[in-house]
Amino acid sequence: MSIKIALAGNPNCGKTTLFNALTGSNQFVGNWPGVTVEKKEGKLKGHKDVIIMDLPGIYSLSPYTLEEVVARNYLIGERPDAILNIVDGTNIERNLYLSTQLMELGIPVIMAVNMMDIVEKSGDKIHINKLSEKLGCEVVEISALKGTGIQKAAEKAVALASQKNSKPPVHKFAVEVESVLDSIEEKLGSDIPEEQKRFFAIKLLEKDEKIQTQMKRVPDVTEEITRIERELDDDTESIITNERYVYISSIIDQCFTRNKKNGLTVSDKIDRIVTNRFLALPIFAAVMFLVYYVSVTTVGTWATDWANDGLFGEGFSFFGIDVPGVPAVVGGILTAVGCADWLQGLILDGIVAGVGAVLGFVPQMLVLFIFLAFLESCGYMARVAFIMDRIFRKFGLSGKSFIPMLIGTGCGVPGVMASRTIENDRDRKMTIMTTTFIPCGAKLPIIALIAGALFGGASWVAPSAYFVGIAAIICSGIILKKTKMFAGDPAPFVMELPAYHMPTAGNVLRSMWERGWSFIKKAGTIILLSTIVVWFTSYFGWVDGQFRMLEAMELDHSILAKMGSAISWLFIPLGWGDWKSAVAAITGLVAKENVVGTFGILYGFAEVAEDGSEIWGTLAGSMTAVAAYSFLVFNLLCAPCFAAMGAIKREMNNARWFWFAVGYQTLLAYVVALCVYQVGTLITTGSFGFFTVVAFALIAGFIYLLVRPLKEKSGSKVKLTSVAGAK
Known part of the structure; x- marks a missing residue:
């Protein structure tokens, strides 16, 4: 029979770092039954029968937030054999509040005082033996980041859990x-x-x-x-x-x-700069610019070029040995076995071209994920949430809304799910509607493709996409908060600001790989199926009344061309009204990575990507730079992929709210893309027409919605008067 040990502690106490160190790769990620808060469990290294459960970070067992409900229900309902209570040694007094509650549960408790290396460095002293005596439970010193003492803590928890007949101490009040x-x-x-x-x-x-x-x-x-x-x-x-x-x-x-000589800590000194009222936002903008510059324009591009041109292209040289690319290897195998032409076309032009076009961007994404993991682990992203709370609160949102958006930079699905931590229902719904405006990892290939094809790999394109998302969130917050549906004060925001520290390479790489592997799995499932459908509808159609497989020059007769032509007129005001671009945008609703995969199939990516420039030239020939940016903005802001839409539907738990959210996202994307193209074309070419007038009218309406006064104030006064009169 397996032993279950629950890890419990405050947010940012080092609980997840400890969990990763104890379980290594033996982890399983899922959702708690009935809710969408992520749970992690894994097997303790060297103990096949010991399961470690990583509970959500909480401040108390009082049922105020979903995480607290989940943790409390697990501890009461599942009754783990022992609790490993992780306490932040640098904030021990506040952390002990949860500890008093955990000891009331009647479950054996081992307290692990974390960050002892920082405590010792500061000159403070925690008297472990005295603390153990006063609390009535065993207390051990650990440093989860450096790995010191963690195995001892785990072994003590296992030993305590094995003592079935032992009666744990129960905390008594005054x-x-x-x-x-x-x-x-x-x-x-x-x-x-x-x-x-x-x-x-x-x-x-x-x-x-x-x-x-x-x-x-x-x-x-x-x-x-x-x-x-x-x-x-x-x-x-x-x-x-x-x-x-x-x-x-x-x-x-x-x-x-406490060391009375302690002055300002290093973290305090850094925070004086990075959380400064005037410097915080410019520093954040500079950091994100640097992250995207390196990820998309320099190192990330070199790695992606190698993947596209070498691995999924002509081939590459490895220590002087010429290694053929995937298309050549697969093509050789298919020819050797005498594969039928249609099946060879499906595999090479459909699967290899479509999935390969997407997987070619994996190196670029991994570089981005490394940066994001580092910023999260070192403690800077917690400061960003604090900084954004000051901004968001002015526009009707809480800083808590930034947490789902931060998570959404990896994938929109967990980003939407993270909105469950927001207690206020109005704020939660608004956060769900706006979280996917932030570019997720799946949108990065679109950004890279447009930047490379139309803007010569300009370094400003990727950061601008990120800030377009933030602008959409802020503007949406202002506009929606002035409606009756979302009126009201934002929820209060309390968040732990951990001390800055240098993350371990293992934690950063693990976080990077988890996000990257999720993307790769999607490419092997949803995108694979999508590329097969796109290939079939692209290469089959009716010619002279006969349904057959088409030649490369006959794609305008394909099923996909007919479908795309039927809807492409909708996108003419946006500057990209050809059927190929329209189809690419629509297939992006299945998975955003499909946009690149679809272009890969429609433009014959696998055959022409020998030096990586052919697809860029073909795409650049089909739209102007302004139209390309309009296409990029539309795909960034419109309804997300099916998986994220499914998460929105689950979180809204209401069909009308779901369709309102998707409709709002798509309408906003269309309006912004139209204004970008029409105004951009007017500035670059001097072209003026009917839709230019429409664009200026939309801009005027948008500005009015932003600056119009709140009507709820006067409305609330009338309500109060009527109630008073009734009395």
């Missing part, structure tokens, strides 16, 4: 609350295990609605709670919270000695 706790414990009945009664009693006092609903059968509980509230002249929830902090304060002075 005498003022003790009597009512004892009274409620007695009345909970024999159907609740003895070790859980204290937790249930405290949760009843904290007015936990779920526990109260379950405990309605317990007699006289309401009277007991009313009695203590009357005696102490306060509500029991506040009393319990106060007692926790009184208890923590009573032990912290004996267990923790």
Whole structure:
């Protein structure tokens, strides 16, 4: 029988770093049953029968956020054999609040005080033995980042979990609350295990609605709670919270000695600059410019050129040995086995061309993911959320909305799912609608293709795409907050700012690979199926009343050409009304990477990409630079891929809200792309026409929606007056 050990702790306490170090590659990622908060579990290295569960980072077990509900339900319902409580040693007093709750569960607890290397460096001292004595549980020192002490902590947790008959210590509060706790414990009945009664009693006092609903059968509980509230002249929830902090304060002075000589830490000094009111945004812009410049324009481009021109092109040289590319190898095998022409066309022109065109951008994406992983691990991205909260709050959003958008830079699906952490329903819905405006990893190939084909690989294209997404989010926040559906103050935002530290190479590479592997798996499933469909509809059609496979010069007669021609007129005002571009944009709804894969098939990418310039020339010949940027903007802002749309539907949990979200995204994308093309064409060529007038009218309407006053203020006054009059 396997042993289950749960990792629990505050956000940014190093819990995930510890989990990665303990489990290595033996990890399984999924969703908690019934919800979309990600869970991770893995097997402890060297122990096939020990499962480590990484719970969401939480501040308490009170059910205020989805993560807290998930963690609390897992601990109560699943009852792991032991809890490894990770505590940030640099903020130990605040972290102990959750620890007091965990010890009430009746589950064996091992406390691991993390970041001890930073504590020692600062000159502070944590008296581990004294802390263990006061808490009544074993306490160990660790540094998850450096790997010191982590195996010892895991082994102690396994040993404690193996002692089935051991009774873990139960935290006791001060005498003022003790009597009512004892009274409620007695009345909970024999159907609740003895070790859980204290937790249930405290949760009843904290007015936990779920526990109260379950405990309605317990007699006289309401009277007991009313009695203590009357005696102490306060509500029991506040009393319990106060007692926790009184208890923590009573032990912290004996267990923790602060270095009085400590001045500003290195993190504080850095934050004075990077979170400065005036410097924060320019620094953030410069950082993102550098990230995308290196990822898309320099190192990333060199790696992608090698993949496209060598691996999926003519071939490459390896230590003086000429190695043929994938098309040549696959083509040789198919010819050798006498493969039929249509099947050879499917494999070479469909699968290899389409999937290869997408996979060719994997090196570029991996470079980007390395940078993002480094920024997240070192602590800078937490500061960005803090910086953006000041910005977002002015436009009706909370800084919490930035977290899903940050996650969405990798993939829109987990980005949308992360919106579940936002308590305010209006803010959550708005975040869901706007998260996918941020360019995800799947949109990077589109950005790179347009930048290379029409702008000579200009370094400004990729960062501009990122800031177009941010502008769309900010403008959407302003406009939507002025509607009745989304009116109201944004939710408060509290976030831990971890100390800056140098991430380990293992953690950065693991994060990079997880994101990259997710992209590669999608290329092997959804994109593979899509390219087969695109190939079939591209190379089959009716010629002279006969349905047959088409030659390369007959693609205008294909099924796909007919379908594309039927809708291409919609995109004429946007500057790219040819059927190939229209089809590429539509197939992007299946998966954004399909845009490049579709162009690869329609332009014969596998055959002409010997030096990587042919597809760029063909694409550049089909649209102007302004039209290409319009095409890029439309694909960045319009409805996301089917997978992300599915996530939006699940999170909205309402068909009308789902269609409103998708409709808003697509309409905004169309309007912005139209304005970009029409105004851009007017500036570059002086061309003026009917749709130029439409564009200026749309811009005027857009500005009005941004600056119009809130009507809810006057409306609320009328409401209050009518209520007062009714009284």
